[in-house]
Amino acid sequence: MVEQAGGLSGGGADLQIQGVTKRFGxxxxxxxxxxxxxxxxxxxxxxxxxxGKTTTLRMVAGLERPTAGRILxxxxxxxxxxxxxxxxxxxxxxxxxxxxxxxxxxxAFGLRRQGKVSKGELRTKVGEMLELVELQQYAARRxxxxxxxxxxxxxxxxxxxxxxxxxLLDEPLGALDLKLRRxxxxxxxxxxxxxxxxxxxxxxDQEEAMTMxxxxxxxxxxxxxxxxxxxxxxxxxxxxxxxxxxGQSNLISGVVKSKQGDEFLTEVLGTxxxxxxVTSRDLEGDVWVGVRPEKVILQRPGEGRQEELNRLSxxxxxxxxxxxxxxxxxxxxxxxxxxxxxxQNTGERRPFAVGDDVxxxxxxxxxxxxxxxxxxxxxxxLGDGE
Amino acid sequence: MSAIRNxxxxxxxxxxxxxxxxxLCTPIVVVVLMSFNDPASRxxxxxxxFTLDNWTSICDPYQMCSSVGKxxxxxxMATGLATLLGSLMAFAMxxxxxxxxxxxNVLIFLPMASPEIVLGSSLLAxxxxxxxxxxxxxxxxxxxxxMFCLSFVVITVKARLxxxxxxxxxxxxxxxxxEWQTFWRVxxxxxxxxxxxxxxxxxxxxxxxxxxxxxxxGQTVTxxxxxxxxxxxxxxxxxxxIGTIMFVLALSMVVGGSVLRxxxxxxxxx
Numbered sequence: 001m002v003e004q005a006g007g008l009s010g011g012g013a014d015l016q017i018q019g020v021t022k023r024f025g026x027x028x029x030x031x032x033x034x035x036x037x038x039x040x041x042x043x044x045x046x047x048x049x050x051x052g053k054t055t056t057l058r059m060v061a062g063l064e065r066p067t068a069g070r071i072l073x074x075x076x077x078x079x080x081x082x083x084x085x086x087x088x089x090x091x092x093x094x095x096x097x098x099x100x101x102x103x104x105x106x107x108a109f110g111l112r113r114q115g116k117v118s119k120g121e122l123r124t125k126v127g128e129m130l131e132l133v134e135l136q137q138y139a140a141r142r143x144x145x146x147x148x149x150x151x152x153x154x155x156x157x158x159x160x161x162x163x164x165x166x167x168l169l170d171e172p173l174g175a176l177d178l179k180l181r182r183x184x185x186x187x188x189x190x191x192x193x194x195x196x197x198x199x200x201x202x203x204x205d206q207e208e209a210m211t212m213x214x215x216x217x218x219x220x221x222x223x224x225x226x227x228x229x230x231x232x233x234x235x236x237x238x239x240x241x242x243x244x245x246x247g248q249s250n251l252i253s254g255v256v257k258s259k260q261g262d263e264f265l266t267e268v269l270g271t272x273x274x275x276x277x278v279t280s281r282d283l284e285g286d287v288w289v290g291v292r293p294e295k296v297i298l299q300r301p302g303e304g305r306q307e308e309l310n311r312l313s314x315x316x317x318x319x320x321x322x323x324x325x326x327x328x329x330x331x332x333x334x335x336x337x338x339x340x341x342x343x344q345n346t347g348e349r350r351p352f353a354v355g356d357d358v359x360x361x362x363x364x365x366x367x368x369x370x371x372x373x374x375x376x377x378x379x380x381x382l383g384d385g386e
Numbered sequence: 387m388s389a390i391r392n393x394x395x396x397x398x399x400x401x402x403x404x405x406x407x408x409x410l411c412t413p414i415v416v417v418v419l420m421s422f423n424d425p426a427s428r429x430x431x432x433x434x435x436f437t438l439d440n441w442t443s444i445c446d447p448y449q450m451c452s453s454v455g456k457x458x459x460x461x462x463m464a465t466g467l468a469t470l471l472g473s474l475m476a477f478a479m480x481x482x483x484x485x486x487x488x489x490x491n492v493l494i495f496l497p498m499a500s501p502e503i504v505l506g507s508s509l510l511a512x513x514x515x516x517x518x519x520x521x522x523x524x525x526x527x528x529x530x531x532x533m534f535c536l537s538f539v540v541i542t543v544k545a546r547l548x549x550x551x552x553x554x555x556x557x558x559x560x561x562x563x564x565e566w567q568t569f570w571r572v573x574x575x576x577x578x579x580x581x582x583x584x585x586x587x588x589x590x591x592x593x594x595x596x597x598x599x600x601x602x603x604g605q606t607v608t609x610x611x612x613x614x615x616x617x618x619x620x621x622x623x624x625x626x627x628i629g630t631i632m633f634v635l636a637l638s639m640v641v642g643g644s645v646l647r648x649x650x651x652x653x654x655x656x
Contacts, residue, residue: 063556083559096557100575110561158561
């Protein structure tokens with residue numbers, strides 16, 4: 001179930017989590033987790049609340065002790081090190097800025113404790129860091145006198161100034177409003193590229209994870225469901241949880257009939273649907289045949305017949321919602337299942353209306369197959385919204 | 387008619403608040419006024435004329451200034467010990483889970499909940515049985531005051547500690563502060579306002595106490611006991627001077643504290 005991100009080098013400053021388990025009483029928060037984060041990566045741990053992602057982060061920071069397993073940083077075992085002995089810093093969820101210290105002193109805190117730099121050097125470094133997060137003119141203020149976004153940047157500067165080998169971010173944008181969050185996502189991405197430090201970002205916001213991270217690990221119930229680049233996870237989900245949690249998916253019951261060249265032939269609702277081997281797991285028998293709603297093109301019955309397209313006929317539009325850039329259709333099939341199709345509002349053609357008969361068409365390379373034993377609704381309620 | 391009702395609607399709460407404030411402050415105003423009183427007779431409490439004599443001859447009434455000195459001495463010492471012990475107890479009770487923690491919590495409340503007269507008489511019995519009979523005085527008062535101040539300190543500091551975000555200490559540890567540095571750089575500065583409040587409360591409780599002190603004092607005379615004794619013969623006007631000074635001291639501490647806070651935060655407003 002777990003894939004390795006990047007090479008199996010094992011050296012450098014890679015962070016390795018080896019078979020880590022964390023129990024709180026009877027509750028297993030993290031279950032035999034294996035993970036390797038390559039040096040310099042922007043890595044996202046994505047999952048709904050309670051999936052174990054924050055616990056994982058706290059174990060890396062040293063604020064929680066694993067029940068079993070080891071954590072290595074650049075080959076050194078840091079499992080039992082105190083938090084202040086680890087070259088790891090954290091941006092806390094609610095920032096945890098020291099309310100009795102000025103912005104300047106908050107940022108200087110880590111360097112002062114390490115006592116390795118002279119006073120002059122400290123001043124220069126704090127100045128540089130405040131410049132990086134664009135807060136020079138607020139140096140003398142107390143945290144309570146700053147806005148949420150500014151506090152967020154102080155928290156980031158306070159952690160980054162120590163040049164940790166790994167920076168941990170625990171839902172750092174959760175308290176910001178949507179617009180500010182979007183701006184900060186780009187900002188964080190820029191800073192990460194500038195400083196080149198490994199970022200591990202914990203979030204429940206799939207869009208945020210996809211926007212920022214090079215590699216995403218989707219966590220569910222204490223284990224990693226799937227790990228990979230955002231495009232890979234979105235295009236080739238390997239479980240119903242990932243298919244539903246990361247964006248939305250149409251999952252239709254089908255049966256694998258045969259393999260032909262680089263494609264699987266499946267039977268879905270009485271017609272043959274082709275699925276690319278690249279995007280699908282090698283499965284036999286009952287499967288979920290999946291396609292993303294924006295990959296589906298609606299056609300009038302019989303219209304635009306092309307050999308290379310998968311086509312499900314006999315649908316009727318049951319709901320149309322206009323959301324500006326696109327129109328989202330719900331299509332009821334003869335089986336009673338409702339499928340989604342999102343269409344860009346390019347103005348190329350007249351939109352469909354409720355009650356129109358339509359065919360659903362899409363490419364074989366946009367089809368993915370999932371194990372039919374998995375819960376078709378897994379992750380669906382969690383993926384949307386917040 | 388409706389104009390009056392409108393005015394009352396807009397200012398009614400304010401008016402009521404001012405009335406309550408006036409009610410609270412009247413006794414203090416009387417004390418300040420009386421400190422400038424020139425009474426016609428020793429037993430009279432009327433304001434007969436203005437004079438500064440009371441202020442220039444504070445220590446004239448026999449034993450009064452020595453009783454004030456004793457009260458301040460006991461107050462400072464009892465406050466010091468009660469604040470130290472009480473703060474340590476508060477840390478233990480908030481931060482550590484030990485056997486008997488909830489029992490300790492209840493026991494801490496007992497001295498506050500018991501009538502002082504009962505506490506005082508039992509303490510007297512205890513001191514006498516322990517062989518302090520004939521030696522009652524400064525030290526027995528000190529022990530008694532530490533005892534009842536302790537509860538107030540524990541409760542005040544506990545409240546402050548409980549409101550302290552545990553993530554601040556985690557953040558300090560994450561930023562390379564050892565346990566010792568975390569305590570002195572983060573925990574202690576954030577709890578200090580609670581400790582200072584507890585100390586001020588202790589001092590005024592100790593300075594003010596009459597009932598327990600009276601039962602455990604032997605021959606020693608504190609300021610409240612002096613006033614009580616003097617009241618039988620007519621309270622000298624200098625008592626009001628002491629009262630006024632205490633009031634001004636307390637007021638300037640409060641005002642000074644908030645001015646200091648403003649000044650410290652002022653440059654940030656630019």
